[in-house]
Amino acid sequence: MLTKNNSIVLSKLKYRDHDLIVKCYTEQRGLVSYMLRGVLKSKKGLSKTVYYQALSQLQIEENYKPNQSLHFIKEVKFSYIYKSLxxxxxxxxxxxxxxxxxxxxxxxxxxxxxxxxxxxxxxxxxxxxxxxxxxxxxxxxxxxxxxxxxxxxxxxxxxxxxxxxxxxxxxxxxxxxxxxxxxxxxxxxxxxxxxxxxxxxxxxxxxxxxxxxxxxxxxxxxxxxxxxxxxxxxxxxxx
Missing domain, CATH: 1.20.1440.120 (Recombination protein O, C-terminal domain)
Structure with missing residues (x-):
């Protein structure tokens, strides 16, 4: 099910060669971990990693499935853009x-x-x-x-x-x-x-x-x- 969730990035971890696991604290579900498949594989994917700097504030459209440890992000944008942080x-x-x-x-x-x-x-x-x-x-x-x-x-x-x-x-x-x-x-x-x-x-x-x-x-x-x-x-x- 696709839902929107405001999130604060806590950490990211490289997984295999081209994937990232991003841990976020979210408004609607507390702690959630997301798998970003292939995000390190291409320049287009690498450009998206700017969203996942420490403590970035995001609005995520997520594919959340209960009882799974990793979830997936369909769309992401900043909910607040830092000026100096x-x-x-x-x-x-x-x-x-x-x-x-x-x-x-x-x-x-x-x-x-x-x-x-x-x-x-x-x-x-x-x-x-x-x-x-x-x-x-x-x-x-x-x-x-x-x-x-x-x-x-x-x-x-x-x-x-x-x-x-x-x-x-x-x-x-x-x-x-x-x-x-x-x-x-x-x-x-x-x-x-x-x-x-x-x-x-x-x-x-x-x-x-x-x-x-x-x-x-x-x-x-x-x-x-x-x-x-x-x-x-x-x-x-x-x-």
Missing amino acids: HTNIYKSSIVLFLSEILSNVLKEEEKNEDLFHFISAALQYLDNEDQFSNFHLLFLLKLTRYLGFQPENVNTNDPYFNLESGIFEGINHGIYSVSGENLTLLKRLLGTNFDTLNTVKINGKQRQEFLNMLLHYFELHLGNFKNPKSLQVLNEVFH
Whole structure:
């Protein structure tokens, strides 16, 4: 059955000599993998690969068959055309990092329109923003809401945050208790939206330490979570 589905590209993988398998997060069905047969075989086919850059936003006419692991695309067009996300080296490093994170954590093959719209709107914000060095921090923090382990936004006057339980506490519980600059920044970002993010000023060292804390938080709450390989590139660009 042919249907239309808005999609965000998470990854692509060469299969055999001329095929691609593209993994997308879609508005209507969550995680879906598509087989693109022969797309690497001809110049005409190669020109279509521009659609499948990391985190591209597409409208796909798909041949979707339930109970199959791979589906097929009949027609594709951009649902949103980025102005800078794939051409600005700093933004493209964020794209590479976040696409790897999202590929890692998005597993559900079922509709979650709120999550889809969050990712779509956040990427459009990044595309149009000139000050974005902290974007990936706020994106990851807000993503926790949709993944089910958002920090509990109560008792924020307490002097510690427990990474394992996800709550603020008055007592230091050892290796999972966060204090100091990471705690201050966590409290600040919990009350921040993307449109006011440029008011948060931190240096490269603080940014890197907070990101490491966030990734540890993801690791504690998600099975089989792995730090993305692109983390080193991101650190080199922003820290």
